[in-house]
Amino acid sequence: MSAWRLVEDPPPPGDGGAPEDDRAGKRRGPSTRRLLVVAATVLLTLVGAGGLAAARSGAFFAERPEGCARPDRSMQLYAVELPKDGTQIRLGYGLTPQTASYPGPTIEMTEGECVAITLHNLVPAATLTQLRTDPAHPLGVSLHVHGVKYTQLSDGTVQSGSFVPPGESRTYTWFAQQRNRKTGSPGTAGYWWYHDHVVGGPHGTQGLGAGLFGGLVVRRPGDPKPDRTYTVVFGDRQSINLRRGAAADTCDAQNPQPGPTCLVARKGEKVEFIVVGIGNDMHTFHLHGHSWADTRTGLVDNGQPFADGVPIIDNKPLGPGDSFGFQVTAGDSVGPGHWMLHCHMQFHSDGGMSTMLHVLDEDGAMPPGHSHHSHPANATGTTADAGQHQHN
């Protein structure tokens, strides 16, 4: 293990200025340097004697971000193995082991809030071994988050030691830092996501590909709350939430129940979307019949002098790792119906990258005459085998 420290660049040799010792003396006296060497030696000795374990236990890195004296609340999150999709291994996060899904549960925070999330790894070691790309890579799952504040101990990576071996648990601390004009902090309100960063390799590519991801929304105190929130993850092989074509929409036509992959609302309800890109492809997210403000909260205060400066859009580019979100009023002015939601890269939508926002009337019924058979017939519904010629 190396002893990292930030030092100033040494002065360039022989540039015709003052003698080297003199300039170095101005920057940092020889005795200070000797002290640094001693300190580094002590540190190296400590690190040599189980430093990694010490780092894991928080001896060197802060447990919580500045501003989070102690967590305001705690949550339990479970990583479990789910039934295979074809031959594809599927994993999911859940608030209980029984309710794990992909995407995982949407996590909501308010600026200023600090949350402690304990992740329990229930994924069998044998499954993680199958997903491993290198036999030297450790087995485990993790929780890595975008947008909010966390320390090294909650980074969710192998290099920081912040992952969870099979059968074990670990608590991650997230801080939704608030806006602060004095320090210049822009705050953390907005639409983000969380995911594994460990399964298979150092970037969690196999964990992401198996389903370990979910949406995060950070609200400002007083922000309007939606009636429903859906997370929509665009990925490789023309997938939405790792599903394609008819399989992307799991709503029961007779009795649609809102769920991670059944997007349904009554007319007039505020529906919130968290949109995330994973994998290797670029996408464009398009929702029929609804448009939104292209701001960090997906909202705009009508009547404000700046309101006209905010673009109103119904289509937005999305690259891997990107996330955005917005709120719409379901069926506003356009009424109930099966409103398509799809990637607007045509070969993606043609390949099955399409699902529906089902908007029912105020009584919770779909008016007669709204048939629902617009999923492409050529889409198999599983992403396990098709499309491999393109992206494998």
Ligand SMILES: [Cu+2]
């Ligand atoms: Cu696409």
